[in-house]
Amino acid sequence: MTVPLPNHPLKEAQKRKEDGRPVGRHVLIDDVVLQLRWHAENDILMWFFILAALFLGAVNYLAKGLSSHDQANSTLKTLCWACIGIAAFIIVRFVLDFIRRSQLLAHLPGPKPRNWITGYMEIAYCKQPHRMCTALAEQYGPIFKFRILCFHVVCITDPVLATYILRSKDFDKIRFIYSFLDPFLGGANLLTGHTNAHWRAVRKGIVPAFSAGNVRQAFGHMVRSCTALGDFMAARGPSAALDMDELLLRAAMDVIGHFGFQRNMHAIGSLWQPDSEDNRNVRALLDSTLEVVQRAQIYARWWRLWRTDVRAGWVAFGRYKGLVRRLLAHMKGLPPQGGSFADLLLRTKDPKTGRLLKDVQLRPEIAALFFAGIDTTGHTGTFCLYTVSQHPKAEAKIVAELQRLGLMPTAEQPQPRDLEYADMSELPYLQAVIKETLRMYPPVGIGQAKVCAARDTRLGGLLLPAGTLIATPHHTIHNVSFNWDTPQEFLPERWLRSGTEYAIGEKLLLPKQWYQDIHLNTDSMDPLEGNSRRAKRYFPFAEGARSCVGQSLAMTSLLATLALLLSRFSFRLADQMGGPEGVLDSERYALVTGPEGGMHMHAIPRQPHREPMQQ
Numbered sequence: 001m002t003v004p005l006p007n008h009p010l011k012e013a014q015k016r017k018e019d020g021r022p023v024g025r026h027v028l029i030d031d032v033v034l035q036l037r038w039h040a041e042n043d044i045l046m047w048f049f050i051l052a053a054l055f056l057g058a059v060n061y062l063a064k065g066l067s068s069h070d071q072a073n074s075t076l077k078t079l080c081w082a083c084i085g086i087a088a089f090i091i092v093r094f095v096l097d098f099i100r101r102s103q104l105l106a107h108l109p110g111p112k113p114r115n116w117i118t119g120y121m122e123i124a125y126c127k128q129p130h131r132m133c134t135a136l137a138e139q140y141g142p143i144f145k146f147r148i149l150c151f152h153v154v155c156i157t158d159p160v161l162a163t164y165i166l167r168s169k170d171f172d173k174i175r176f177i178y179s180f181l182d183p184f185l186g187g188a189n190l191l192t193g194h195t196n197a198h199w200r201a202v203r204k205g206i207v208p209a210f211s212a213g214n215v216r217q218a219f220g221h222m223v224r225s226c227t228a229l230g231d232f233m234a235a236r237g238p239s240a241a242l243d244m245d246e247l248l249l250r251a252a253m254d255v256i257g258h259f260g261f262q263r264n265m266h267a268i269g270s271l272w273q274p275d276s277e278d279n280r281n282v283r284a285l286l287d288s289t290l291e292v293v294q295r296a297q298i299y300a301r302w303w304r305l306w307r308t309d310v311r312a313g314w315v316a317f318g319r320y321k322g323l324v325r326r327l328l329a330h331m332k333g334l335p336p337q338g339g340s341f342a343d344l345l346l347r348t349k350d351p352k353t354g355r356l357l358k359d360v361q362l363r364p365e366i367a368a369l370f371f372a373g374i375d376t377t378g379h380t381g382t383f384c385l386y387t388v389s390q391h392p393k394a395e396a397k398i399v400a401e402l403q404r405l406g407l408m409p410t411a412e413q414p415q416p417r418d419l420e421y422a423d424m425s426e427l428p429y430l431q432a433v434i435k436e437t438l439r440m441y442p443p444v445g446i447g448q449a450k451v452c453a454a455r456d457t458r459l460g461g462l463l464l465p466a467g468t469l470i471a472t473p474h475h476t477i478h479n480v481s482f483n484w485d486t487p488q489e490f491l492p493e494r495w496l497r498s499g500t501e502y503a504i505g506e507k508l509l510l511p512k513q514w515y516q517d518i519h520l521n522t523d524s525m526d527p528l529e530g531n532s533r534r535a536k537r538y539f540p541f542a543e544g545a546r547s548c549v550g551q552s553l554a555m556t557s558l559l560a561t562l563a564l565l566l567s568r569f570s571f572r573l574a575d576q577m578g579g580p581e582g583v584l585d586s587e588r589y590a591l592v593t594g595p596e597g598g599m600h601m602h603a604i605p606r607q608p609h610r611e612p613m614q615q
């Protein structure tokens with residue numbers, strides 16, 4: 001069906017040798033040409049030859065003045081011309097390839113670039129590219145294309161094709177884009193690396209840490225941390241406009257610190273002592289995590305060290321790395337506890353050497369866990385509180401659910417019983433609220449699948465030329481009118497029906513030939529078809545092999561946090577947020593979508609409320 005795609009053409013030749021397939025001369029030439037093009041697209045080889053030509057030219061010029069050896073000069077000249085020739089060859093090949101790609105994709109609809117050279121660059125630099133993509137999908141349909149510089153991007157929001165791409169092994173993450181994070185995380189890691197043997201070893205090694213048993217074990221800590229957060233909010237009183245985003249990021253940091261590394265991060269506890277060393281550390285850590293996320297786009301201007309924000313970004317990355325080093329030292333000092341994240345990671349072996357991972361390999365994995373877990377969970381919790389505050393009927397239903405479980409203070413029972421792990425499965429409406437919020441505000445809004453084909457690839461009836469980036473933007477898939485009824489409405493009730501995440505109806509969005517050889521269906525009424533055969537239209541945690549490893553932890557921690565906070569408080573948006581329009585305006589995508597400047601809310605205690613816990 002689709003041509004299996006390697007990430008690098010040389011690897012393809014190697015694989016062919018390993019599989020015992022012929023590696024003829026023409027195949028090798030093909031590989032070399034592909035390799036040159038691959039490098040040209042990554043600029044490396046082209047720049048190498050251009051710089052080499054310039055260098056040799058300069059040496060030749062100097063040598064002319066200093067030496068009378070004509071032969072040396074002519075050798076340098078020849079080398080110089082050879083470099084120019086190779087660089088020109090790469091450029092010509094690249095231009096021809098670019099034209100070919102443009103022609104092959106010409107039949108797809110898409111916005112016209114405002115500027116011929118940069119293409120549709122504004123989507124890469126705007127504050128809300130996820131919303132821009134959604135608007136484009138409404139205008140151009142389930143498949144459209146745009147170009148950023150020389151990169152052609154095909155955006156796929158059709159559920160069948162998107163599900164196929166996310167599940168298929170033929171499409172990998174594009175390292176070119178993810179590798180921009182590596183310097184900040186200390187190297188390639190579970191999140192940013194290729195789907196290769198190393199990734200498989202790490203993923204397989206740490207997956208058991210996220211088992212239901214381990215999440216259950218961490219539950220007591222989640223409850224204690226959120227109760228302390230509630231006590232802090234109660235002490236501040238209803239008139240204070242609390243930045244709920246910061247508070248929930250702190251809660252997420254506490255959960256991940258404890259879950260992953262059995263380390264008390266004091267993120268909530270230190271709120272009581274704003275001038276303490278602990279709070280300063282947490283603030284620095286929080287800032288640096290935020291910096292890593294919000295300033296990830298810094299790569300575009302990392303060298304502008306005269307700019308204070310760029311310098312602040314670098315300082316933050318330095319702090320982040322310091323934290324990771326301390327966490328690794330802490331992990332190594334822990335008694336071995338079979339099954340914990342720290343223990344499993346320390347026992348993971350490098351598939352190349354067969355030895356335990358080295359410190360340089362462990363650090364990026366630790367950084368990635370913090371990076372991937374804190375902002376996603378924190379911002380989701382924030383948007384949940386926001387949506388509930390805007391929908392009193394939904395809030396009333398959550399309150400009724402909590403009341404039924406005896407988790408709300410009542411006149412007869414002013415001190416409700418403690419939240420237990422078993423309650424998590426008894427909160428279907430609150431779960432529906434979280435799912436609906438993740439539909440409308442998926443933190444990874446632009447989606448995971450920036451996958452790149454290294455060879456022409458057939459995707460159903462669509463031929464994707466080599467080098468095309470494929471995006472399956474989660475926000476768009478979740479919010480376009482052709483995938484959902486009334487997508488703009490906050491309707492947790494839709495999640496009370498089973499199978500809501502699957503594409504519904506017999507109707508396919510595109511002509512039948514677009515789906516050739518893709519054996520996924522959109523008939524959600526057929527229970528005989530396994531879920532793996534059904535097309536999805538909901539991917540907050542992505543899908544397939546590269547889906548979120550921490551989703552069970554995230555969902556449990558969100559449920560517990562929201563149940564505890566909503567049982568004690570009712571939330572009202574602070575005036576300074578400027579109402580729903582202001583919140584919409586503040587939304588900012590920087591790898592993760594969050595409210596820029598925080599989400600300020602008043603926490604109004606429900607009567608009668610608990611006594612604040614003594615710190």
Ligand code: HEM
Pocket residue numbers: 190191192203256368369372373374376377380442443444447448449539540541542545546547548549550551553554555
């Ligand atoms: C509401 C919360 C969360 C959401 C919506 C979320 C969403 C996602 C998504 C969409 C991806 C794929 C991203 C990409 O490949 O570009 C991802 C990957 C990942 N997430 Fe999460 N995540 C959440 C919480 C967490 C937590 C709590 C952890 C760990 C403590 C975590 C750890 C990871 C890791 C390690 C990956 C990379 C997995 C791989 O490629 O093998 N996430 N997450």
